[in-house]
Amino acid sequence: MADNSVEEIEREEEDYGLDAALVGQILDAVDAHDTARLEILTEPLHAADIADLLEQIGPAERRDLLRLWPRGIDGEVLSEIDESIREEVIEYLPREMLAEAVRELDSDDVVDLIEDLEQAQQEIILGALDKSDRAAVEQSMAYPEYSAGRLMQREVVAAPQFWTVGQAIDHFRREADDLPELFFDVYVVDPSYKPVGAVPISTLLRSRRDVPLAQIMESLSEIPVDMDQEEVAYIFDKYHLISAPVVEPGGRLVGQITVDDIVGVIHEESREDILALAGVSDSGRHGGVWDMVASRLPWLLLNTLTAALAVSVIQGFEAQIAEVVTLAVLMPIVASLGGNGATQTLTVAVRALASRELSAVNAVRTVSREMIVGVVNGVVLAVVTGVAIYLIFGDLRLCVAFAAAIVINMFVAAAAGALVPLALERMGRDPAVSSAVFVTFVTDFTGFFAFLGIAALILL
């Protein structure tokens, strides 16, 4: 019976991942304290699915599940769990189970696991490791956060230049237990352990035993140990790398980075950019309401301040508004269109900077093109809205003031949207984080000032 129902679950399930029905059944099993059923239900799941399950359920359900079934959380699940709930999960695991889980992991996974934990929790996990593993982890932790040194695994497969294919394969068979679980390239090293070439293992497999490695090795893209992970991801993507050797300042091989780590970095970086543009910090993801408030309120407060500054320009035109109240009706449109135009340009610019399509080589041409596009869009919008305003309000001067303000604001929006992120980048700041608030202020201010100012000049 039990087996039968599991099969049904598997059939109901989508091919990959969890579905709501399975989550419901798991939570029912937790409620009933039915560990046996829990194990049957979770048996077909990958560690990544169990991590997803823990992320998707609420904090109280998570606590109940962890109390009932701590041994479901092995090393693989631990390293898959999002960092925002990792501390919470670790707290609920009995000390000896945590130690056992951590000992299963490679050094780079342990580093990834502990780097965002509090000191006390770090100590617990480090204490569970062998002396040599602990030393390896601590050495990696000495490299700066987000550097190649943190990302790399120390386990590499290296071979001297003078070896043949046969010697290499024989050596790998003998030393099978010391090799990394998965590897893609054999690094050919000189006597001082500097990498001089790489042999993809598919090349190794199809070459005759007597061929020297030096004859089939390919050129390398070496990664300095202190390179930023964003730069590493850029190089992997651009040159379609599967793995790359990491070298110390002297050129000595100290580890390798593989493409599966890079997929994670790419996701993280694009996630950070998209959230930063919207003014959300990345902290409050799986946290409670207060974490979410903390991740969003600072941006809203900053925007309140800039909005207050921008509307202060309206105060100078109170007399005109009292006389022609239609000005108050139309002015938000001018500001809003400017804001939208600026967001478009800004997003394209931030994105192009991140992917290095926008650089010193083409900055001037890009900014000029953006300004031309801003004017063209402005003119089209001015004609469309101008005609509409004339038809609705029958006032040619109002229509002229509105149309002129639109063109001016769309030009300013394009200029600010392109120049502000470029300037921030050149100042060494992240353009995704701080551009939007500047640019929105500029287009709000310009929108109100241009429209009300021109209207004051020609209407009254």
Added chain:
Amino acid sequence: MADNSVEEIEREEEDYGLDAALVGQILDAVDAHDTARLEILTEPLHAADIADLLEQIGPAERRDLLRLWPRGIDGEVLSEIDESIREEVIEYLPREMLAEAVRELDSDDVVDLIEDLEQAQQEIILGALDKSDRAAVEQSMAYPEYSAGRLMQREVVAAPQFWTVGQAIDHFRREADDLPELFFDVYVVDPSYKPVGAVPISTLLRSRRDVPLAQIMESLSEIPVDMDQEEVAYIFDKYHLISAPVVEPGGRLVGQITVDDIVGVIHEESREDILALAGVSDSGRHGGVWDMVASRLPWLLLNTLTAALAVSVIQGFEAQIAEVVTLAVLMPIVASLGGNGATQTLTVAVRALASRELSAVNAVRTVSREMIVGVVNGVVLAVVTGVAIYLIFGDLRLCVAFAAAIVINMFVAAAAGALVPLALERMGRDPAVSSAVFVTFVTDFTGFFAFLGIAALILL
């Protein structure tokens, strides 16, 4: 002398990619029609760098470079070039050089190259291929765009279940020329060519010759040939895959997808989401001013329409504004804060939907949390701005109207920001593309209506 200056260039250059100085020297060489110097300058560059060069320079410079040096564009460069300038580049290449370049490529690269070209250009390229290569490309093109079938390469390494490690390696050595250039897994197949397991080639390398493949093979994540590429990328990321077999509906192995193709898909998808949220279509990237206008104007026109609808609510309160002009000064702040709050929630929701952190399992909890966060943020902002307004204008009723409107609009912003993308997703639409315009309209409308309405009730 020439050699010397090349060395200097290499030293000046950043470790990876192009820099402005080198681009300048290349363009000088093009101006001087100095093909020899051009070849010396570009010799150390990777195909991806040459593609970058072509993307970064202007259309006229591109034309001159291609006319002077068509043979610099080999197959690899062609497949690296961004699709927005690919047609242009192909047009400048002499027919026989294009044919030669294309014949170097694997079938999946040819598909990637031609899928966005016009019919006539597709024919030219297909005509340059051997009969069997052409058939393979045409077969891939028969799968829907953005499907696993389009993404996969047809070249796979398969072995029967009963083989040993030694038999497999001997076979690969004999058939070396027919193997894909790079591969990571050997797929173990049953007699009907259905994959039953995978052996990572690093496992193959370290296993003894007499071990049967069936004993060391690992379980598979099969990709159906019609699966959407976004789904494929999700599976690769979640389960940390390096390669996966692609199967026909009957289960037969027809090709494989490798992680390096997935890195490109991940970039593309996150790029599309970020641009869609800002209301930019992806077309006008390297195109001229008119392409850029076409990629942005539709969104601006749509926003003009919704902005006009939203401000129409102001018209109903013209009498009140004429009496208390301060209302016109303060109302844009209410609308703007609502817009910012909605953008935050919307972006987080779109992102969570894309990464599947937001699903049917936690939709209700997520939306309720967002609404609570909206109210909390609203109350904090209401208190801060309320106090400021009382201090500046000394009017308690104005301050109450403003504070109440802020709380209402922040709540509505959170609800709309979370519910609209969820509803669009459930309707099978892309939430990134169409959410923002709805949500902004809702917060503009609510901001003006709540503030002016409450003010009209209590002030006058």
